[in-house]
Amino acid sequence: MVRLNKLTDYAVVILAEMAQAGGVTTASALAARTGIPGPTVAKLLKILAQRGLTLALRGRAGGYGLSRAPTAINVAEIIEAIEGPVAVAACVEGALENCEFEPVCAMNGHWNRVNEVIRRALTGVTLADMVDAETPAFGFPRPPAKGRERGLGETPAI
Amino acid sequence: MVRLNKLTDYAVVILAEMAQAGGVTTASALAARTGIPGPTVAKLLKILAQRGLTLALRGRAGGYGLSRAPTAINVAEIIEAIEGPVAVAACVEGALENCEFEPVCAMNGHWNRVNEVIRRALTGVTLADMVDAETPAFGFPRPPAKGRERGLGETPAI
DNA sequence: CACAAATAGCACTATATTCGTACTGTTTTA
DNA sequence: TAAAACAGTACGAATATAGTGCTATTTGTG
Numbered sequence: 001m002v003r004l005n006k007l008t009d010y011a012v013v014i015l016a017e018m019a020q021a022g023g024v025t026t027a028s029a030l031a032a033r034t035g036i037p038g039p040t041v042a043k044l045l046k047i048l049a050q051r052g053l054t055l056a057l058r059g060r061a062g063g064y065g066l067s068r069a070p071t072a073i074n075v076a077e078i079i080e081a082i083e084g085p086v087a088v089a090a091c092v093e094g095a096l097e098n099c100e101f102e103p104v105c106a107m108n109g110h111w112n113r114v115n116e117v118i119r120r121a122l123t124g125v126t127l128a129d130m131v132d133a134e135t136p137a138f139g140f141p142r143p144p145a146k147g148r149e150r151g152l153g154e155t156p157a158i
Numbered sequence: 159m160v161r162l163n164k165l166t167d168y169a170v171v172i173l174a175e176m177a178q179a180g181g182v183t184t185a186s187a188l189a190a191r192t193g194i195p196g197p198t199v200a201k202l203l204k205i206l207a208q209r210g211l212t213l214a215l216r217g218r219a220g221g222y223g224l225s226r227a228p229t230a231i232n233v234a235e236i237i238e239a240i241e242g243p244v245a246v247a248a249c250v251e252g253a254l255e256n257c258e259f260e261p262v263c264a265m266n267g268h269w270n271r272v273n274e275v276i277r278r279a280l281t282g283v284t285l286a287d288m289v290d291a292e293t294p295a296f297g298f299p300r301p302p303a304k305g306r307e308r309g310l311g312e313t314p315a316i
Numbered sequence: 317c318a319c320a321a322a323t324a325g326c327a328c329t330a331t332a333t334t335c336g337t338a339c340t341g342t343t344t345t346a
Numbered sequence: 347t348a349a350a351a352c353a354g355t356a357c358g359a360a361t362a363t364a365g366t367g368c369t370a371t372t373t374g375t376g
Contacts, residue, residue: 017264219374
């Protein structure tokens with residue numbers, strides 16, 4: 001179904017939650033808030049940190065924070081961090097595999113255009129778009145945006 | 159990787175081959191030309207016929223033909239014929255499943271926009287676009303375009 | 317009229333991918 | 347110095363997918 005895999009979906013949810021929370025949040029707190037299994041959250045956060053989407057703080061008061069503003073992180077980046085390049089088929093440019101039928105195939109390169117359109121669409125949507133608070137997350141009410149304007153590092157009130 | 163599954167990819171290739179061939183073609187001929195395993199081709203053609211994308215002719219001189227002109231068949235249709243509705247996540251409208259986290263999720267409905275953009279992109283690409291003969295299929299030379307310029311409807315010489 | 321060629325439909329199996337978990341090591345701060 | 351949190355690796359199980367096989371039905375041809 002041109003479907004994202006579950007882990008990618010989770011990653012977006014986690015980042016969205018971080019965007020809403022602001023500051024630094026521990027993996028276990030994110031797991032509790034999103035309902036995603038703890039170990040899975042931890043695994044994803046590690047990957048996201050490696051890819052530079054999040055910053056990890058080790059030590060006793062550690063946790064993870066977004067490395068950039070939510071408006072500066074787009075969905076395509078997130079997908080690519082978890083799944084690798086966006087590639088609807090094996091034969092598109094940038095895909096990690098090669099299509100064995102490539103020389104015989106009737107559609108030499110025509111998937112590329114389709115792929116590009118999709119990639120562009122995904123690049124155009126930012127994390128901020130995904131959480132814009134019109135419909136705030138249910139069950140975790142939080143003060144109006146003004147109130148939570150604390151800088152990074154102020155920690156989450158777990 | 160926002161990946162189509164293999165069967166869907168095959169379906170597009172098969173339809174593209176049919177578009178190039180025109181008229182009626184047997185499942186086994188299509189298998190031979192595309193390199194896709196025979197039984198798999200047969201299976202896909204049955205599904206496509208059920209969904210109305212191809213017409214099936216039974217009996218001795220039977221086979222399959224496109225039900226419409228290649229310009230009137232778009233990629234989204236093909237994907238939906240094989241995989242069901244285009245849905246990047248379980249929570250988008252039209253998806254066949256329900257997301258268990260839906261009420262708690264931070265991104266209530268925001269996948270919908272992303273999904274719509276992708277769907278529109280796929281709807282805009284026709285089968286004809288996928289085969290436009292700039293780079294004809296290798297290994298299966300066929301007469302110049304002029305020669306095969308018969309109108310639609312004339313097609314499957316049923 | 318009988319046979320052969322082709323699709324229709326169903327059910328089954330094996331494979332591959334993906335998901336989730338567990339464990340051990342490293343860093344940092346109270 | 348101990349506890350809390352991240353880092354990395356490796357593994358097992360569940361799920362989805364791909365592919366196969368068989369039988370029935372339709373239809374043209376000799």
